[in-house]
Amino acid sequence: MILVTVLILLPWGAALWLSAQKQSGQYLAMTIALVELLLALIQRFAPGASGTLGHALHIPYLGSLWTLHAGPLGSTLALLCALLIPVSLAFAWRLPEFRALASAVLVMSGALFGIFFAQNVLMFYIFYEILALASAFMILRSGHKSRAAALQFLLYTFVGSLLFLVALVVVYVLHGQQTGIYNFSILQLADTRITGGLGIWLFLGMVAGLAVKMPLFPLHSWAGTGYGNAAPAGSVFLSGAAVTAGAYGLIHFAIPMLPQAALEFAPVGIILGAIGTLYGAFLALNAANLRLFAAWASVSHMNLVALGLFALQTQAIHGSVFLLIAHGVVSAGLFGVVSIMESRGLTGEWAGLGGLFRRAPRLGAWMLFFFLAGMGLPGLANFPGEFLSLAGAFQVLPWAAGLATLGILAGVVYFLRAYERIMLGPLNGTLPDNLVDLQQGEWLLFWVLGLLTLWLGLDPQVILAHLGTMLSIHSGDVIAGGGHGL
Amino acid sequence: MAYSPTLLPLLIVGAAALIAFLADALRLGRLMPWLGGISSIAAAASIFVEHMALGADLYWDLSATLLGVYLSLAMAAGLFFITFHPLSRKMTGSLVGLLLTMLAGSLMLVSAQNLLLMFVGLELQVLPFFALLAWPGSGRAAVESAFKYAVLAGLASAQFAIGIALIYLGDGSLAVIPPMGDMTSNVFGLMGVLALLAALSFEIAAAPFHAWVADIYQGAPAPFLIFLAGVAKVAIMGALITLVAATPKLEIPIAVIAATSIVLGNILAYRAGHLRRMLGYSAIAHAGYFLAALAAGPLGIMAGAIYALVYGLMNIGTFMGLSALPENSIAIPWATLRERQPVLAGLLGLTLLSLAGMPPSIGFFAKLLVIIADVHDQAYWLAILIALGSAFSFAYYLSTLWKPSVLSNPDRLLHRRSWETFAALGILILLFGWLLVPLGMG
Numbered sequence: 049m050i051l052v053t054v055l056i057l058l059p060w061g062a063a064l065w066l067s068a069q070k071q072s073g074q075y076l077a078m079t080i081a082l083v084e085l086l087l088a089l090i091q092r093f094a095p096g097a098s099g100t101l102g103h104a105l106h107i108p109y110l111g112s113l114w115t116l117h118a119g120p121l122g123s124t125l126a127l128l129c130a131l132l133i134p135v136s137l138a139f140a141w142r143l144p145e146f147r148a149l150a151s152a153v154l155v156m157s158g159a160l161f162g163i164f165f166a167q168n169v170l171m172f173y174i175f176y177e178i179l180a181l182a183s184a185f186m187i188l189r190s191g192h193k194s195r196a197a198a199l200q201f202l203l204y205t206f207v208g209s210l211l212f213l214v215a216l217v218v219v220y221v222l223h224g225q226q227t228g229i230y231n232f233s234i235l236q237l238a239d240t241r242i243t244g245g246l247g248i249w250l251f252l253g254m255v256a257g258l259a260v261k262m263p264l265f266p267l268h269s270w271a272g273t274g275y276g277n278a279a280p281a282g283s284v285f286l287s288g289a290a291v292t293a294g295a296y297g298l299i300h301f302a303i304p305m306l307p308q309a310a311l312e313f314a315p316v317g318i319i320l321g322a323i324g325t326l327y328g329a330f331l332a333l334n335a336a337n338l339r340l341f342a343a344w345a346s347v348s349h350m351n352l353v354a355l356g357l358f359a360l361q362t363q364a365i366h367g368s369v370f371l372l373i374a375h376g377v378v379s380a381g382l383f384g385v386v387s388i389m390e391s392r393g394l395t396g397e398w399a400g401l402g403g404l405f406r407r408a409p410r411l412g413a414w415m416l417f418f419f420l421a422g423m424g425l426p427g428l429a430n431f432p433g434e435f436l437s438l439a440g441a442f443q444v445l446p447w448a449a450g451l452a453t454l455g456i457l458a459g460v461v462y463f464l465r466a467y468e469r470i471m472l473g474p475l476n477g478t479l480p481d482n483l484v485d486l487q488q489g490e491w492l493l494f495w496v497l498g499l500l501t502l503w504l505g506l507d508p509q510v511i512l513a514h515l516g517t518m519l520s521i522h523s524g525d526v527i528a529g530g531g532h533g534l
Numbered sequence: 535m536a537y538s539p540t541l542l543p544l545l546i547v548g549a550a551a552l553i554a555f556l557a558d559a560l561r562l563g564r565l566m567p568w569l570g571g572i573s574s575i576a577a578a579a580s581i582f583v584e585h586m587a588l589g590a591d592l593y594w595d596l597s598a599t600l601l602g603v604y605l606s607l608a609m610a611a612g613l614f615f616i617t618f619h620p621l622s623r624k625m626t627g628s629l630v631g632l633l634l635t636m637l638a639g640s641l642m643l644v645s646a647q648n649l650l651l652m653f654v655g656l657e658l659q660v661l662p663f664f665a666l667l668a669w670p671g672s673g674r675a676a677v678e679s680a681f682k683y684a685v686l687a688g689l690a691s692a693q694f695a696i697g698i699a700l701i702y703l704g705d706g707s708l709a710v711i712p713p714m715g716d717m718t719s720n721v722f723g724l725m726g727v728l729a730l731l732a733a734l735s736f737e738i739a740a741a742p743f744h745a746w747v748a749d750i751y752q753g754a755p756a757p758f759l760i761f762l763a764g765v766a767k768v769a770i771m772g773a774l775i776t777l778v779a780a781t782p783k784l785e786i787p788i789a790v791i792a793a794t795s796i797v798l799g800n801i802l803a804y805r806a807g808h809l810r811r812m813l814g815y816s817a818i819a820h821a822g823y824f825l826a827a828l829a830a831g832p833l834g835i836m837a838g839a840i841y842a843l844v845y846g847l848m849n850i851g852t853f854m855g856l857s858a859l860p861e862n863s864i865a866i867p868w869a870t871l872r873e874r875q876p877v878l879a880g881l882l883g884l885t886l887l888s889l890a891g892m893p894p895s896i897g898f899f900a901k902l903l904v905i906i907a908d909v910h911d912q913a914y915w916l917a918i919l920i921a922l923g924s925a926f927s928f929a930y931y932l933s934t935l936w937k938p939s940v941l942s943n944p945d946r947l948l949h950r951r952s953w954e955t956f957a958a959l960g961i962l963i964l965l966f967g968w969l970l971v972p973l974g975m976g
Contacts, residue, residue, distance in 0.1 A: 198936070202929070213905065
């Protein structure tokens with residue numbers, strides 16, 4: 049209880065302290081980030097640190113607003129998030145807007161830890177909103193500092209999450225009327241009887257709130273403007289860690305609360321995921337610059353995650369959770385490469401690139417590595433996830449899964465084409481003469497991410513073996529028993 | 535009317551008001567805000583003690599007690615706050631007297647169970663504002679807004695009087711809960727109640743009776759808007775709660791007014807482009823959220839009372855923050871404000887987020903309660919409208935937080951050390967106020 053509470057509140061305190069400081073505070077932020085990583089490791093691997101950890105802040109009729117529960121899935125995603133904090137801060141190290149970016153990342157990470165350890169759905173919602181606000185703040189204050197992009201992100205996520213809130217309140221009131229217990233705890237709400245027609249509407253409301261963060265296909269357009277305008281170092285965290293909140297909410301809250309409706313929605317979800325995978329791939333193929341390219345590649349992968357989730361089939365959901373984690377690492381690598389290039393003064397527009405490999409071979413090699421991982425090369429992180437989610441989805445809705453497979457194929461094309469544009473071909477005359485290749489710290493950063501990618505790819509069992517227990521008991525029942533297990 | 539214990543808070547406030555009016559002649563004006571504040575706190579204490587006591591035409595029921603205590607304490611905080619504002623230098627005694635008169639009217643409004651008493655309360659709280667909004671020392675715009683307020687509020691009062699006359703014509707009783715049936719039992723009563731509803735909607739600026747609000751918010755001096763938005767409006771909301779609790783038939787017209795207010799208020803606020811006008815227009819949307827609670831039956835009455843209270847608190851925070859800025863500023867110069875008064879800047883930012891409904895501030899919990907009430911009453915469309923409205927409201931509230939604005943002359947910013955204490959207290963209330971809920975319910 050104390051460990052997780054510190055895990056959630058420490059970054060917020062640090063962000064508050066950081067925003068009151070005059071100097072930029074790199075070392076403080078990095079220390080906090082490493083402490084968080086350590087705490088998350090302890091939380092994940094220490095014995096006896098799982099299950100319901102404790103209650104506090106009991107409000108009549110709302111339940112305990114500080115109910116912490118550590119499941120294996122939540123702890124693992126928290127570990128991923130804790131890993132990405134120092135990575136993101138390190139990529140942002142020399143940026144002039146480091147202070148704003150670091151406080152946004154710290155607030156986001158605190159909110160994410162809250163999300164991953166929340167048992168009370170209202171608590172989850174509160175952290176989810178804080179996450180959205182902090183993400184918008186990051187888009188506003190870093191990179192191009194675009195107010196329009198931040199506003200668009202904010203409107204997308206807040207409209208969605210307030211619809212989620214209304215759907216949640218309907219479930220809560222129904223549960224109260226059926227049992228007389230008014231409480232927002234998921235253990236209570238998962239026990240609500242909801243008749244068919246209403247359930248599907250409620251599930252749509254919840255999907256609107258949660259899938260917008262992933263982002264699922266028709267709700268994805270904030271990703272282009274958001275990732276396109278934020279500093280790539282911030283996008284490392286935004287695309288790697290923040291998007292997992294939506295998927296986690298679906299697995300842990302929405303599907304257990306409305307299992308029947310989830311089953312009815314499944315085909316639609318699979319089709320949307322498939323379209324999104326393909327569409328994201330096409331957008332990446334035609335992306336105007338490197339930032340947008342990485343953004344749409346991430347969207348394409350996250351839609352594959354959604355496809356696996358909505359298939360509601362053991363294999364597919366295992367694959368999609370695996371891909372969620374792998375995508376976090378690979379996407380961090382991709383945006384990291386973009387960030388390094390921008391720190392060398394390159395704009396990321398295609399016209400200004402070409403033949404870069406001759407100037408920066410080490411950067412070129414790492415870029416190739418992460419591009420190959422993004423393509424889904426066997427042996428690297430994305431492959432087991434992509435394979436399993438598609439294999440599972442084929443058994444549910446073959447043609448949609450086939451469509452998504454086309455998206456993967458397109459992935460090979462767009463990654464290779466982008467690599468050719470950036471690194472190969474004749475040396476672009478506009479490139480500065482004294483381009484610095486990777487330096488010591490950056491080198492180390494890529495090694496960490498790269499080894500992790502390799503490890504996940506070569507030994508997927510490290511995560512897959514625990515997935516049976518990782519998915520909470522509720523979602524496990526839904527998947528195994530076809531939604532009637534409750 | 536014979537003496538009854540429920541009158542005690544009104545007597546305390548009234549007596550303090552009389553003393554304050556006399557104080558200017560005796561040159562004791564500077565002391566009066568403190569006397570006023572202390573007597574307001576005494577009134578709050580006596581309301582708390584008289585809680586649930588049934589007196590002649592005054593009834594401190596649960597919502598009336600809640601709002602009554604809030605109104606008195608808000609008045610006390612406001613009085614202590616404006617002591618440090620230059621506007622309160624001239625004729626301090628009369629200023630405090632007028633404000634306390636307004637408080638007496640407000641307390642009467644929330645607790646009255648008699649239409650005539652309600653009318654007296656309405657007049658008592660409206661009339662002081664004619665003078666307050668144009669207080670010596672504020673600019674021409676303030677005089678203009680005071681005049682507009684006088685004309686329009688006079689109109690609303692007249693409508694209220696007509697409503698009372700019609701109801702009396704209908705069933706010959708002036709009680710809010712008449713001995714036979716409710717006020718709408720015949721056609722005159724129905725017309726009368728609708729007239730009352732229109733008059734009160736006018737006072738809280740619900741659409742389509744909202745036209746005045748932006749002009750007043752733009753022109754009136756910020757320190758007095760603390761009282762107009764944070765006290766007077768909440769009292770009107772209290773009167774509406776009494777009215778709706780007694781006449782369940784009002785739910786449909788109220789739901790319609792609520793929906794129009796939410797839609798219209800949000801659109802107007804988004805297009806305003808001026809800080810004060812934006813706040814004025816968003817007040818329309820907030821009136822809509824409040825009415826949406828009232829449209830939801832018995833649970834909605836409680837949700838409405840809490841929403842009114844929270845809305846008042848948020849407005850007090852906003853206008854306390856704005857009191858430090860020059861009157862005609864169209865955006866908030868954050869850099870200067872943060873440098874001079876960091877805590878006050880924090881309060882202002884937090885209230886703007888809270889008005890938008892950002893968790894975990896109390897603004898979110900108030901809205902959540904309204905949504906729960908609406909869903910409970912199966913008014914799903916109202917719940918969705920509230921959700922969309924408040925999601926949309928983030929666009930304009932946050933753009934006031936984001937908009938870069940520079941103050942040409944930083945010395946025009948009022949700089950008061952003591953205001954930082956108020957601001958710190960305000961931040962605590964706004965962020966953690968919801969933790970007090972179990973105490974109230976326990």
